[in-house]
Amino acid sequence: MTWENSAITITTLLPLVGALVIALVPKGQDRLIRGLGVAVTGVALVLAAAIAVGFDYAAPGLQYVLDVRWIDAIDARYHVGIDGISMPLYVLTFLLSFLCAIYTWRYLPSPGRPKAFVALMLLLETGMAGTFVAFDLILFFVFWELVLVPMYFLIGIWGSDNREYAAIKFFLFTLFGSIFMLLGFLAMYFRSEPHTFDILELQAFAQAGGFSRGFQVVVFGAVALGLAVKVPMWPLHTWLPDAHTEAPTIGSVLLAGIMLKMGTYGFVRIALPLLPDAASAYAPWIGLLAAIAIVYAALACLAQRDLKRLIAFSSVGHMGFVMLGIATMTEIGIQAAIFGMVAHGVITGMLFFCVGSIYDRYHTRQIAEIGGGMLQKMPKLGSTFAYVAIASLGLPGLAGFWGEVMALLASFRPNETLGLDPGLFRVFMVMGGIGTILTAGYFLWMLQRVNMGVLPDRWREAPLADTLAIEWVSWTPLLALILVLGLYPRLVFGMTDEPVAALMSLFGG
Amino acid sequence: MPQPVDLHAIAPEAILGVTILVVLVVDAFLPARRRWLAMPLSMLGVLAALVATLTLLGQEREAFGGHLVVDRFAVTFKLFFLGVAIVVLALSLRYVREGRFYQGEYYFLLLTSFLGCLLMPSARDLLMLFIALELVSAPGFLMAAFRKGDVRSNEGGLKFFLIGVLSAAVMLYGMSLLYGLTGGRTGLAEIAGALRDLDPDHLLLADAAILFVVVGLAFKVSAFPFQFWAPDTYEGAPVPVAAFLAVASKAAGFAGLLQLMFVAFVDRHEFWVPIFAFLSIGTMTIGNLVALKQRQAVRLLAYSGIAQAGYMLLPFALVTDDPGSNQVAFSAAVAYIVIYGVMNLGAFAVVTAVARRSPQLLIEDFAGLGRVAPMLAVGMTLFMVSLAGAPPAGGFWAKVLIFRAAIERGGELGVWLAVAMLLNSVVSIYYYxxxxxxxxxxxxERDEPLRTPAGVGAVVALATVAVLAIFVLPNPFARLAELAVLAGPSLGG
Structure with missing residues (x-):
């Protein structure tokens, strides 16, 4: 075993081992448990960073590959590796988990129980990270499903009032989608010669024309259904506002920051390269749903009274831009999508941190009850919130800008060689543009109602502490990243250039 | 001329048989407060039988003129049943002692049922099969009614008895028709041959006979529309007995069904495959839908068990003329039955522990168990996730193996069955x-700690580890199921 072939395995499974260790720690050791959480996620982040530093961004193909036998009965292999598409999401997973662990040092929602909380969080981390490095469909599916159970409990135990409903809704929606995905995977397995679940081998098989068009259309429908629930694409999004609103802060951050990306990542990694003909056939429909999602989410945001629900709906819109980028089937579009995933992970994760802290002060998420004037009472928290909200609405120079503007740009000129109709996509572009305007509108209106204005009397004497040191520690990396990604987008594009070009070459582009 | 009997081949059954008699006799001579010693005694017998079975690994033997066969299929199932016996005994000790039951009789009946279980996978003859099946069921009638003070137990036992006798009669009628049709043959392989060469005029009668036999066994495995007795019986029975009925008795029914359908009746698959498709879809759907409304833990598990039986019936609907294809379906069914046993026993162990505190066993009685008994709660959660077939639990692979068989081997019908099973799995998540x-x-509700008996705790821990281990490394398990082949005639063709 060398670092080269074991790095991914060690890094991905480290949180799982940490969860098992924490399960063995006696119950009363509160500080020790939270400290272990920080330590384990911290070490995992360092390892992930080491992988990112040691990665050769000019070389094509996978690196840090480990491919060994796993389950002979169904020819499933333990095949992990990483490329430029996985890399930003993989690192982001560890970064956000680490910051969440730090945040947990101080904030643990009722009913406490740090041991279970931290253990589940670590389990979640392994599931999410594994999804981005699995190159075997069964392994991918296992990691994909591994995320479900911990998130269900995070929402169901530590959520707010309506948590049980939200938790079971989340579970059922996601499971419903993913079993169809599994059915699609099995179908690809049996159609391939020789039978395989290996993503790269299937890709080569598909490239050689192994899957007929009719077969692809059916299988793409099944796989896309599973991925679309996770993204979530309109009209399968209804679990998301509930889950986000009821989840504890950490749950929302990880849900928005990483879990949603598993769906869009699945499109880029599996649905497009393995089922290319069907992808072109479905692209206009995906584009349409994405455009509807953008406008619908923006309108829904305008109607929200609950701060957290508002942010949740804004996620639906932002993921709509990501899906629109993918639907154009162009290099720019997919680059935009990956950038959009990272940017949304950083920004919306941060927004949920802010909302969590606001709730922690006010003990309400109702915009009307907060009543404005946060900048007067808590200038630091207020300005942080304003900064992140403005980044989210896509201000140039901050991270939110590139993904959206490039997605719109790409839909001006979709991939015509694949038969996509530019006229249609320009309609989507206009819808996206309207969505951008509405997005700016609802975010600014939200800031106006929360940040601006005069502080209501009842908060005047309330002991509302401004941003705490521990919050600064867990937020600063994200706040900095929002600016850095905005000013220097090559940080992500430098990673994705090569693999996205390789992906597009599969489409003869 | 009497034939010499291969004693090695029947050693496990012989050991268990002796133990049964010893337990019954010893009980009569023990003072009342020592009667619980019947349990360690029984355990000893089961362990000895287990050792005897292990010596049979990889061997192929037969006794009684080929009516009783030892092959890999039989050994696999015998090991499984003995494992279940150990678990049920461990669960019983406290429960039976504290419940003021007649302990000697209880263990006598339980072991007798398990003796039937051991005979079942070896029986390659209609008569033998029938005897084994009744040996499993008859003590079960009594055990189900063992909580004499409780009306529901009486009702459950009586229901079980009436249904059991009725199904036995129907099955026996079918067997008698077969006996006549095939010219007095009872061996399963001989019946297969006779059915192949049957006069076409008699096919209708043969199909009717098969239908009768299938209906009789469908009662045993609680398949729709013959499932209604199971929830009442499980609920009324002592919890360890419910565990026995849900796992061992059902698996015994399936062991018989596997041998009959894949060996004896395989040539008539065109007739009975649609029946099994109907049984499978109906059973899983009814089980899952009714489970959604349950408020009592054992009833919930009973309906869950019905739904699970539907999944186990699915591979039967994949049978074709191709022996290789049948082998895949056969292995998938065996693997599912064994994994189902592990996770379901774990769940019943937790229920047994909770029953000491809340005999009503309403679902609300589990409130806060995570606080009071974290190990039980974690284990139970895992078993439920596993029964639902989601990672990270062994039940996931069990389902994948069946999906695989259905999609690969089942043609269009297989795909539809797989879709039905998928949709059912999603529904089941809710109640699991x-x-x-x-x-x-x-x-x-009460903050008093829950005292878990050592045996029950050990079962939960063991099952938890097993369910996780099967998930992480399913290889040996899948191989085990593949190896569990029937000796003698190939499957079909």
Whole structure:
């Protein structure tokens, strides 16, 4: 075993081992448990960073590959590796988990129980990270499903009032989608010669024309259904506002920051390269749903009274831009999508941190009850919130800008060689543009109602502490990243250039 | 001329048989407060039988003129049944002692049932099969009614008895028709041959006979529309007996069904495959839908068991003329039955522990178990997730193996069956999470700690590890199921 072939395995499974260790720690050791959480996620982040530093961004193909036998009965292999598409999401997973662990040092929602909380969080981390490095469909599916159970409990135990409903809704929606995905995977397995679940081998098989068009259309429908629930694409999004609103802060951050990306990542990694003909056939429909999602989410945001629900709906819109980028089937579009995933992970994760802290002060998420004037009472928290909200609405120079503007740009000129109709996509572009305007509108209106204005009397004497040191520690990396990604987008594009070009070459582009 | 009997081949059954008699006799001579010693005595016998079975690994033997066969299929199932016996005994000790039951009789009946279980996978003859099946069931009637003070137990036992006798009669009628049709043959392989060469005029009668036999066994495995006795019987029975009925008795029914359908009746698959498709879809759907409304833990598990039986019936609907294809379906069914046994026993162990505190066993009685007994709660959550077939649990692979068989081998019908099973799996998640929800999301009503008997705790821990281990490394398990082939005639063709 060398670092080269074991790095991914060690890094991905480290949180799982940490969860098992924490399960063995006696119950009363509160500080020790939270400290272990920080330590384990911290070490995992360092390892992930080491992988990112040691990665050769000019070389094509996978690196840090480990491919060994796993389950002979169904020819499933333990095949992990990483490329430029996985890399930003993989690192982001560890970064956000680490910051969440730090945040947990101080904030643990009722009913406490740090041991279970931290253990589940670590389990979640392994599931999410594994999804981005699995190159075997069964392994991918296992990691994909591994995320479900911990998130269900995070929402169901530590959520707010309506948590049980939200938790079971989340579970059922996601499971419903993913079993169809599994059915699609099995179908690809049996159609391939020789039978395989290996993503790269299937890709080569598909490239050689192994899957007929009719077969692809059916299988793409099944796989896309599973991925679309996770993204979530309109009209399968209804679990998301509930889950986000009821989840504890950490749950929302990880849900928005990483879990949603598993769906869009699945499109880029599996649905497009393995089922290319069907992808072109479905692209206009995906584009349409994405455009509807953008406008619908923006309108829904305008109607929200609950701060957290508002942010949740804004996620639906932002993921709509990501899906629109993918639907154009162009290099720019997919680059935009990956950038959009990272940017949304950083920004919306941060927004949920802010909302969590606001709730922690006010003990309400109702915009009307907060009543404005946060900048007067808590200038630091207020300005942080304003900064992140403005980044989210896509201000140039901050991270939110590139993904959206490039997605719109790409839909001006979709991939015509694949038969996509530019006229249609320009309609989507206009819808996206309207969505951008509405997005700016609802975010600014939200800031106006929360940040601006005069502080209501009842908060005047309330002991509302401004941003705490521990919050600064867990937020600063994200706040900095929002600016850095905005000013220097090559940080992500430098990673994705090569693999996205390789992906597009599969489409003869 | 009497034939010499291969004693090695029947050693496990012989050991268990002797143990049964010893337990019954010893009980009569023990003072009342020592009667619990019947349990260690029984355990000893089961362990000895287990050792005897292990010496049979990889061997092929037969006794009684080929009516009793030892092959890999038989050994696999015998090991499984003996494992179940150990677990049920461990669960019984406290429960039976504290419940003031007649302990000697209880263990006598339980072991007798398990003797039937051991005979079942070896029986390659209609008569033998029938005797084994009745040996499993008859003590079960009594055990189901063992909580004499409780009306529901009486009702459950009586229901079980009436249904059991009725199904036995129907099955026996079918067997008698077969006996006549095939010219007095009873061996399964001989019947297969006779059915192949049957006069076409008699096919209708043969199909009717098969239908009768299938209906009789469908009662045993609680398949729709013959499932209604199971929830009442399980609920009324002592919890360890319910565990026995849900796992061992059902698996015995399936062991018989596997041999009959894949060996004796395989040539008539065109007739009975649609029947099994109907049984499978109906059973899983009814089981899952009714389970959604349950408020009592054992009833919930009973309906869950019905739904699970539907999944186990699915591979039967994949049988074709191709022996290789049948082998895949056969292995998938065996693997599912064994994994189902592991996770279901774990769940019943937790229920047994909770029954000491809350005999009513309402789902609300599990509230706050995560606080009071974290190990039980974690284990139960895992078993429920596993029964639902989601990672990270062994039940996931069990389902994948069946999906695989259905999609690969089942043609169009297989795909539809797989879709039905998928949709059912999603529905089932809702009720499988009812108990974990109570355990983890709710505060305990009383904060008193739950004292878990050592045996029950050990079973839960063991099952937890097993369910996780099967998930992480399913290889040996899948191989085990593949190896569990029937000796002698190939499957079909």
């Amino acid at each position: 999470l009812l108990i974990p929800r109570q355990m983890l999301f709710r505060e305990p």
